Amino acid sequence: MSGARLSVDLGRFRANLRELRRRAAPAEAMLVVKCDAYGHGLDRIVAAAAAEGVRWFGAFDSATAVRVRKVTGDGARIFAWVTMTDDELTRAAQASVTLGVGDAGYLERIAAVSRGRALPVHLKIDTGLHRSGIRPEAWGAFVQRAAELEAAGEIRVDGVWSHIAEVSDRDDDIARAAFLDAVSIAEAAGLRPTVRHLAASAAGAARPEFRFDLVRFGAFAYGIRSAGAPSPDGVVPTATLLAPVIEIGERAVTVGVGTLDGLPATLAGCFDVGTPGGPRRLLRIDRVTSTVRPWPGVAVGDEVAVWGPGALGEPSPTDLAETIGTVGEEVMVRLSPLVPREYRVRRHPGRG
Numbered sequence: 001m002s003g004a005r006l007s008v009d010l011g012r013f014r015a016n017l018r019e020l021r022r023r024a025a026p027a028e029a030m031l032v033v034k035c036d037a038y039g040h041g042l043d044r045i046v047a048a049a050a051a052e053g054v055r056w057f058g059a060f061d062s063a064t065a066v067r068v069r070k071v072t073g074d075g076a077r078i079f080a081w082v083t084m085t086d087d088e089l090t091r092a093a094q095a096s097v098t099l100g101v102g103d104a105g106y107l108e109r110i111a112a113v114s115r116g117r118a119l120p121v122h123l124k125i126d127t128g129l130h131r132s133g134i135r136p137e138a139w140g141a142f143v144q145r146a147a148e149l150e151a152a153g154e155i156r157v158d159g160v161w162s163h164i165a166e167v168s169d170r171d172d173d174i175a176r177a178a179f180l181d182a183v184s185i186a187e188a189a190g191l192r193p194t195v196r197h198l199a200a201s202a203a204g205a206a207r208p209e210f211r212f213d214l215v216r217f218g219a220f221a222y223g224i225r226s227a228g229a230p231s232p233d234g235v236v237p238t239a240t241l242l243a244p245v246i247e248i249g250e251r252a253v254t255v256g257v258g259t260l261d262g263l264p265a266t267l268a269g270c271f272d273v274g275t276p277g278g279p280r281r282l283l284r285i286d287r288v289t290s291t292v293r294p295w296p297g298v299a300v301g302d303e304v305a306v307w308g309p310g311a312l313g314e315p316s317p318t319d320l321a322e323t324i325g326t327v328g329e330e331v332m333v334r335l336s337p338l339v340p341r342e343y344r345v346r347r348h349p350g351r352g
Ligand SMILES: *Cc1c(COP(=O)(O)O)cnc(C)c1O
Pocket: 032, 034, 081, 163, 199, 200, 201, 202, 216, 217, 218, 219, 220
């Protein structure tokens, strides 16, 4: 491999969580850990969040949910919202995973594997994103059916939820109104959803009326800001992608990071990496190496920071993403799983 490594500052991560939990209160904060905890490494991230007092984890799929349960033990609430096969459902039920349900057929399948275990579910209304979720015109019949299955002891409707675009306040406001209608209709059908959740990072951090009982924080927990917007105060990138100096030429320094590590080749020439001598332009990106403009005193074994919190003058993942028209999460999760993750655990003062 190239020699690149991802250094994850768990103290910084916990400080971000403290800040986000402080903002969200009295709503609770869910930590979303899809895509191997946004590339940070699932197990260590879940353990750090649990130690920080996080009770809710957003796992996306069944395999991730079961792995989260192994780390947290009983006590934590684990939410998984991708549709599962019957085998996966059985495993998720054994691990006491709360299932996000946005499809009438899926609700029936959950009831069918339940055998009277009152499996916990959160029902999803489509508030306009059209990704998944029950359309408003079908919601009345859906919650009626859910109430029957709850009365029969097959499911327990703990929550109602949705997902919003968080691109324009106006669209989000319309989605929020549709969400409130859906909650009222569910209550009129006799359901008592005590966990209502709508917001991810951006709306959850900025807009109190979107927090309800729970906010699903992904990107901000890892310090990844939204494209086109500043970082919320107290939220700082938790990971630094580091690459060693391998060879020194007069006009270019070769460093060990390349496209095989997941660095998009289109970034060549677009930005400065952080070096011990300050920011220097990244000139070229090859498969396992890249080249950077030299700095005074450069030595083999020095490390450059490709992205991170900015300690060596490097850009953040979102800064990089903006130069190629994508989002910070994309830059993070493209990082190859073969790049070693290393963890620093020093407590960070942070706020909160
Ligand atoms: C990814 C995801 C989140 C987290 O979104 P961020 O913008 O990264 O905070 C929340 N909810 C759902 C359903 C998601 O898929």
